[in-house]
Amino acid sequence: MESTDSDPEMVVVLCSGLEAPSRRKIRERLESHGAIISQIQANSRYYFVLRGEIAAIETLAVDSWPGVEKVVVVGGQSAHWAIDRSRPVQPIQVGSTLIGPGSFCIIAGPCAVEDEQRTLRIAASVAAAGADLFRGGAYKPRTSPYAFQGLGELALPILESAREETGLGIVTEVLDPREVESISGIADMLQVGSRNMHNYSLLKELGQTSVPVLLKRGFASTTDELLLAAEYILSAGNPNVILCERGIRCGAASRKIVLDLGAVPELHQRTHLPVLVDPSHGSGEAYRVGALARAAVAAGADGVLIEVHDQPEAALSDGRQALTPEQFAELVPVLRQIRALTQPDGELISEEIVSVSGGEDR
Ligand code: PEP
Ligand code: MN
Secondary structure (H helix, E strand, C coil): CCCCCCCCEEEEEECCCCCHHHHHHHHHHHHCCCCEEEEEEECCEEEEEEECCCHHHHCCCHHHCCCEEEEEEECCCCCCCCCCCCCCCCCEEECCEEECCCCCEEEEECCECCCHHHHHHHHHHHHHHCCCEEECECCCCCCCCCCCCCCHHHHHHHHHHHHHHHCCEEEEECCCHHHHHHHHCCCCEEEECHHHCCCHHHHHHHHCCCCCEEEECCCCCCHHHHHHHHHHHHHCCCCCEEEEECCEECCCCCCCEECCCCHHHHHHHHCCCCEEECCCCCCCCHHHHHHHHHHHHHCCCCEEEEEECCCHHHCCCCHHHCECHHHHHHHHHHHHHHHHHHCCCHHHCCHHHHHHHHHHHC
């Protein structure tokens, strides 16, 4: 394939004074992976400039080969799909909601579906408060095998009823590649949780579908690893990936988890994919959720994911971080107002927002 000006180039800097046989060995190895190489010499140092399809070569750790001093990738678009700012930035449709540029999405609901009545009650309350999508786990990835694992398939018809009663699209987690088909039959978006961000069989399976995927960042993962996990889904053919920052382990912090809000502008700069923030798992405590949600919106998140429970002290999972329906209802207009102030996008400068701002001004 002919290379163009927009293709990335890789420059392999060889060690100063490297002899011809060693240079040839490196060159042949690179060429065997399809590289088209131009050689440059300056004093006693040689440089290989590689053009064309360098994605496979980028994974080879060429900088660790004997005789190589360093490797620099310059210019062009990366061959990676997720890490490509030149792709059109388009909102992703989830049910009747758009996630991405020009809209702001609030996803809310309990950590887990516990029973039908409670689930429908919480769904009705978050819908009335202005949530865009309803969340609730059927299959729960719990740290302890003795903790509540979710109702499993019994929860799926309950989630369907929640959609019927509220009109909100459904977000629920999938843990196992074998369950992708049955869960995507009822869900508008499938969540890949923090613990499964590295479950590559699951990511590949989701790549075979067109269902929107909410991909949460592993709690010990870098943003590079998050983008490469997204790459598994995108490169298998599913373009509908939404990223989610949900807090990471940080040795220096007084808390177990620290919400990495700096990841929001970073991911927006590096990828065309929408970026959500989960201040519930990112804080672990209800009293901190509002502050982190407000900060996430100001940092440019395309939406937030908030756990809500009508009786947090009795919740079967994550009750400590759940907002009550009343607390959630108070937070929603504040988040929309911050969004309107920080990223005004036509859709949100509604009468509701104007009246909230107006109320405060007086
Ligand atoms: C959840 O959303 O309930 C959940 C388990 O999240 P995470 O995977 O981010 O821990
Ligand atoms: Mn949870």
